[in-house]
Amino acid sequence: MERTTSPRRRASRNAKAWVRTAILAVCSLAVLLPFFVGISMAFKTTDQAVEGQAFDLPRPWSMEGFREAWELTNFPTVFTVSLTITAVSVVGSVLLSAMASYAIARNWHRPFFRFSCYYLLAAMFLPFPVLALSQVKLSGYVGLANPAGVILLHIMFQLSFNVMLFTAFIRGLPEELEESARVDGASASRIFWTLIFPLMGPMTATVAIFTLLASWNDFMMPSMIIANPDMQTLPVVQKMFQEQFSNSYNIAFASYLLAIGPSIIAYVFCQRWVMSGLTQGALK
């Protein structure tokens, strides 16, 4: 790339880059327009929203939709439930799959650990609908038809993917590091917590983001498992605007924005790890 020294070639390269950028920018409208529709609808008054002209800007800009969505969805409670489910799922998933992956990666020569790994990975191709009805039945029996049950299932359904990423990553760490700690008399558990787990930082971030998005955005599992409607999550609650308030578009869209805002913010802050995680092992 550095060899193109002549100014004319550099100018043509530059022009091409601008053309490509322009094409991609036009394509990005396909992503941005729905977001624009969502935002412009959310800030309208109810009167203007029922006109249904999505591309008109709000006049005047109104917070009415947000205020009503906040109350209708009982936002503080639902948000707390969603946040709790997501946070515990992320922490639980990271710990459980990191520990299991370390045991598997360092005992790969023992059949029990190797087969355990295949056993856990097998679920990657098991769609939730296949298990749904039995899981609803079971969770009802054992008193887990609530957010705790959803947390457990989120962790379990994420386990395969996370174990795959973590084992790949741990195998890439040189074993010599541990050998020296072992010579100094450290136990496997001590080695894991003080040496390996901190080294897994970048992969932990990736795993945490994927688990966070899957858990925060999930609609199917909470809608099936959680029996008490007052303990539902944000995506599930949005359904009420389709069923009961079908013409309150501004309130519906304000509520959607409130629900997706946190995941967008989390993503924008963490996006560099998504790419690095994928290149480090997602496909291996």
Added chain:
Amino acid sequence: MTTDTAPTRTDQRPNRRLAPLRRRRRIEPVFYLFLLPALVLFSLCITLPALMGIFYSFTDSVGFGGFHMVGFKNYAVLFSDPSMLRVYGFTIGIALATVVLVNVVALFLAIGLTSNIKFRTLLRTVFVLPMVVSAIIIAFVFQFIFSTTLPAFAESIGFGPLTDSILADPHLAWIAIVLVTAWQATPQAMLIYIAALVTIPDDVYEASSLDGASSWQQLTRITVPMISGYVLINVILGFKNFLSSYDIIVGLTDGGPGTATRSVAMSIFKGFETGDYAYQMANSVVFFLITLAIALLHMRISRGKANI
């Protein structure tokens, strides 16, 4: 990388005599403690319901109360039920159409986003956004766009065919489902393609352009063959994911109009409401066998050809 780095590393180790020594050493019990919680919970939450489902598929259970064993009756009914065959046909058709659309668009975007462009980080962030948002909410937003915005827009420019919502048309609603599913699924495929494309060295393209290759030739003769393993993975994983489509269909059409857009996942979920629990369990088992077949295909291919 796992599959090829692990053996290489062992081979390159200077003191290979250590390996057998290590194998003989007694295992620390703590390794079992690390693995067991995952194994036990996994068995209870995933394996047990799966076995339960298989068991109930041979009964006449309605989801509660007593039941009798009925052998393969549910399966026999399933395979001779025209509405069920239509649901399977619809689901597979949607999955195929979406896989094609997603991969073409994702590859095009990935090539654009890895080439020499301005504002690369910003553009990448924008194109990944759909992946970050809950599918059900995406479906609700598009439901509004298809049923209100587009007809109003079509009317204002006097374009007849679109003045009615395509979601209300049993023959066209699937198009909306494919478009919105693709809209949401493209970023993930695109990220995988970006990860693949950055591994192709620049000089391959430089050499080929010195030989006078056109951009199209570069795409079909260099880019696609070099990342064929990733294309396969994307196609198979995508197909498996789109088969169990649920959120987006619920949000867009809820299976309607009538039952024109009902997917396999939706009919399974209706098992409790309609009291045909055992029947839908048989449906789940069949559905699982289909995804299992895809999984085995995936493993064969990724071990054989892709090697990534």
